[in-house]
Amino acid sequence: MIDGRQFNRYLTSDEINETVEVLAKRINTDYEGKDLLLVCVLKGAIVFTSDLIRKIKVPVEVEFVRLSSYGRSLTSSGTVTLVKDIQTDIRNKHVLIVEEIIDTGRTLKFLYERLQKSNPESLEIITLLDKADKRVVEVPVKYVGRNVDDKFLVGYGLDLEEKSRNIKDIYYLKYPN
Numbered sequence: 001m002i003d004g005r006q007f008n009r010y011l012t013s014d015e016i017n018e019t020v021e022v023l024a025k026r027i028n029t030d031y032e033g034k035d036l037l038l039v040c041v042l043k044g045a046i047v048f049t050s051d052l053i054r055k056i057k058v059p060v061e062v063e064f065v066r067l068s069s070y071g072r073s074l075t076s077s078g079t080v081t082l083v084k085d086i087q088t089d090i091r092n093k094h095v096l097i098v099e100e101i102i103d104t105g106r107t108l109k110f111l112y113e114r115l116q117k118s119n120p121e122s123l124e125i126i127t128l129l130d131k132a133d134k135r136v137v138e139v140p141v142k143y144v145g146r147n148v149d150d151k152f153l154v155g156y157g158l159d160l161e162e163k164s165r166n167i168k169d170i171y172y173l174k175y176p177n
C-alpha cells in the first residue's frame with residue numbers, strides 16, 4: 001500500500017539489475033574507442049542513469065535535462081516544454097539520451113529533435129522500459145531494456161505524484177483511479 005493505493009510487484013531489483021547489465025554490455029561494445037555523453041532525463045531516469053554509468057567502461061560524461069508534459073497525472077498530455085536544458089555543447093559528440101520509460105513517445109520526440117539541431121556526431125536513445133503499445137508518435141529508440149505492459153509503474157525512479165522513486169523494485173498500480 002502506498003498512499004492508500006494497492007500495488008503488486010512487477011520487476012525485482014535483481015531483474016532490473018540484469019536488464020541494466022545487458023544494456024551496459026551493448027553500450028560498451030557499440031561505443032568502444034569513443035567518448036560518450038549521457039543525457040539523463042530528470043527526474044525519473046536518475047536511478048537508472050546512476051546504475052548504468054557505473055557499468056559503462058568507455059569515458060563518459062553526464063548532462064541533465066528536465067522536460068515537463070503539461071498537466072501530467074497518471075496519463076500523458078500533449079504539450080512538452082523544456083524546464084532545464086543541458087549545459088554543454090554537444091556538437092561532434094556521441095550523445096545517448098537516457099530515459100526510464102517511454103509511453104506515448106511525445107517527451108522523447110521533443111527532446112530528440114531538439115538535440116538533433118545541435119549537430120551531435122551521433123544521437124541515440126536508451127530506455128529501461130518501453131510501453132511500446134502506447135506509442136502515439138514515432139521515436140528512434142535504439143536500446144530497450146524491457147517491453148512492459150500498459151500499467152502504471154512506480155519505483156526505481158518512477159514516481160506516483162512525485163513519491164516512491166526510492167523503491168528498489170518496480171510495482172504496478174492495481175487499481176488506477
Ligand code: IMP
Pocket residue numbers: 041044069076099100101102103104105106107108151152153154158159160
Ligand atoms: P511520454 O511522453 O508519454 O512517452 O511519457 C514519458 C514520461 O512519462 C516518462 O519519462 C515518465 O516520466 C512518465 N511515465 C510514463 N509512464 C509512466 C509510469 O508508468 N509510471 C511513472 N511515470 C510514467
Ligand code: MG
Pocket residue numbers: 041042043044045099100101
Ligand atoms: Mg522520465
